[in-house]
Amino acid sequence: MIAAPDRTPLTRDFFDRPVLDVAPDLLGRLLVRTTPAGPVELRLTEVEAYDGANDPGSHAYRGRTARNGVMFGPPGHVYVYFTYGMWHCMNLVCGPVGRAGGVLLRAGEVTAGADGARRRRLSARNDRELAKGPARLATALDVDRSLDGTDACGPAGSPVTVLSGTPVVPDQVRSGPRTGVSGDGGVHPWRFWIANDPTVSPYRPHAPRRRST
C-alpha cells in the first residue's frame, strides 16, 4: 500500500530559501500546469540549480536584463526563457528578492493529462520521453514566454502550481555536474535527480557550436 501523494500547494516560504536547498527538495513534487485545453501533471525527477550573480552558469551572472528580470523578483514565480531559436525552458525562482536564484526543471514523469502532452510531443517514442529534458518538459506542459513571471504559489487552477507530492528521501537523491553548461559554470555538482528513474535525461557536457562560414 502506497500513500497517496500530498496535494497541498507549496508555499512561497518553500521557495524563499537558498536555491541549493530548494533544488533537491523539489524532487518528487508535483507540477500542475493548467492549459486552456486542460491540466497536465508532472512528478519532478530532475532539476538544476542556478545561483544568480555568483554563478557563471546562470543567466543572471551578468546582472538583470529584460529576459532574466523575473529571476530577480520574488520567489515562487516562473522564469521561462527561449533558446536555440525554437525551445523554451522553465525555472522556479528561489531565494529572496534580488538574489536571482532559479531551479531549471529538467525532467519529470507525466502523471496526469498525458493525452495532451502526447499531442504536443509527437516525436516522443514512449511516455517516459514526454518530459525527458528541459525543452521537452516545457513543450509537454505547453509552456512559453507568455508564462514568464507567473506565480506558481497561486490557488489550484492557476496556470502553474506546485504541490507537495512525495518528497524523495535523501538516500535516493543523486547529484552531478550540470548538463550543457559552459565554462566555469560546469564545475558545480548542482544537477539533482532521482536515482534510477527512467525519465531522467542523459548527461551531456557542454559542446561549443562549430564555426560556420
Place this chain on the structure above:
DNA sequence: CAGTCGATTCACT
C-alpha cells in the same frame, strides 16, 4: 550594428 552563440532536440549515418 554585425557577429556570436545558447541551461537543446531531432533526423540521419
Place this chain on the structure above:
DNA sequence: GTGAATCGACTGA
C-alpha cells in the same frame, strides 16, 4: 556520433 535547425539576447566596437 555528427550536423542542422532557427532566432533573439547579449557583446563589444
